[in-house]
Amino acid sequence: MLDSFGREIRYLRLSITDRCNLRCRYCMPDEGVPLTAHDDLLRYEELLRVAEAAVSLGIDRFKVTGGEPLVRRGCTGFIHALKALPGVRQVTLTTNGLLLPPLLDELRAAGLDGVNISLDTLDNVQYQRLTRRTHTADEVLHAVRLCAARLPTKVNAVLLPETTDQLIPLAELAQTLPVDVRFIERMPLGTAQTGQTASADVALDRLRMHWPQLKPVIEPRGNGPARYFRAPGMQGCIGLIDAVSHGFCDRCNRLRLTSTGLLKPCLCYEQGAELRPLLRGSADNTTLQSAIRAAILQKPAAHCFQQRENITEHKSMNQIGG
Ligand code: SAM
Numbered sequence: 001m002l003d004s005f006g007r008e009i010r011y012l013r014l015s016i017t018d019r020c021n022l023r024c025r026y027c028m029p030d031e032g033v034p035l036t037a038h039d040d041l042l043r044y045e046e047l048l049r050v051a052e053a054a055v056s057l058g059i060d061r062f063k064v065t066g067g068e069p070l071v072r073r074g075c076t077g078f079i080h081a082l083k084a085l086p087g088v089r090q091v092t093l094t095t096n097g098l099l100l101p102p103l104l105d106e107l108r109a110a111g112l113d114g115v116n117i118s119l120d121t122l123d124n125v126q127y128q129r130l131t132r133r134t135h136t137a138d139e140v141l142h143a144v145r146l147c148a149a150r151l152p153t154k155v156n157a158v159l160l161p162e163t164t165d166q167l168i169p170l171a172e173l174a175q176t177l178p179v180d181v182r183f184i185e186r187m188p189l190g191t192a193q194t195g196q197t198a199s200a201d202v203a204l205d206r207l208r209m210h211w212p213q214l215k216p217v218i219e220p221r222g223n224g225p226a227r228y229f230r231a232p233g234m235q236g237c238i239g240l241i242d243a244v245s246h247g248f249c250d251r252c253n254r255l256r257l258t259s260t261g262l263l264k265p266c267l268c269y270e271q272g273a274e275l276r277p278l279l280r281g282s283a284d285n286t287t288l289q290s291a292i293r294a295a296i297l298q299k300p301a302a303h304c305f306q307q308r309e310n311i312t313e314h315k316s317m318n319q320i321g322g
């Protein structure tokens with residue numbers, strides 16, 4: 001379905017939990033995180049009802065996210081059921097990778113089409129500082145290697161001033177493994193509302209100095225707004241997601257559903273359609289469809305990351321789903 005600015009909305013991010021086994025500094029507050037009561041989370045059957053209604057409006061690609069989606073019991077079964085819905089073309093997962101290795105075979109059997117693994121640094125000490133937990137970057141790298149051998153895999157790294165020395169080592173993963181490595185500007189939401197991001201343009205200049213033959217990739221790749229580049233000999237591509245400095249709202253194709261059932265037209269603003277009361281009340285599928293249609297029509301022309309005073313969304317990314 002087209003929104004009021006003529007953009008075709010085909011992609012829905014489904015957050016299945018706000019819980020996480022990490023506490024990334026740009027995503028989640030450390031302590032006193034107000035975790036949602038289990039009953040307030042949408043049940044898998046409710047998420048599937050939303051997906052079904054979304055499909056009837058032309059949304060055929062889904063990303064399962066969180067919090068950390070793999071901490072919620074039954075995630076694989078949910079992915080299987082989601083992928084089996086008539087009209088669903090693609091289901092992918094975004095994860096920090098820590099719980100992924102033992103689940104890879106069942107996720108692939110469930111029909112998962114691809115995995116994004118978040119890894120901001122290859123340095124174990126820095127990883128622990130950034131994530132405020134004792135897991136290591138080596139564990140995540142192990143998951144990346146296993147995953148890349150089984151499923152289309154992307155590595156996502158948030159660009160942070162303290163990890164600029166990691167740009168080239170992370171990008172080199174696209175040379176040594178069949179993975180796309182994407183660098184994402186830090187968005188000023190939740191715990192990241194203040195503080196610095198590192199710019200994607202500066203990162204691109206440094207990548208070009210390291211790989212003078214780095215060229216833009218013309219063919220479309222994935223559902224998202226990344227700009228892709230490749231140098232000779234690379235197995236994957238390097239991507240840049242510069243939502244803050246450039247913005248790509250004119251090509252925005254997505255909605256987000258939080259784990260408690262708020263359907264968000266845009267990351268920046270708190271407005272959205274509360275679907276949980278509909279799902280738990282007597283609303284039929286037509287009512288659900290109308291609520292999703294209304295959310296699509298409410299999508300604003302653009303986000304307001306450059307005018308931070310206009311941001312009305314104060315939830316953290318683990319509550320929104322990234
Ligand atoms: N736990 C999973 C993970 O880390 O991939 C899924 C949820 S996480 C919220 C989804 C994505 O959002 C991750 O790639 C994470 O790096 C990104 N993210 C979180 N906070 C962000 C911020 N302030 N700016 C940009 N990306 C952010």
Ligand code: SF4
Nearest residue numbers: 020022024027067096
């Ligand atoms: Fe957890 Fe992902 Fe947020 Fe890190 S980015 S705290 S792994 S939800």
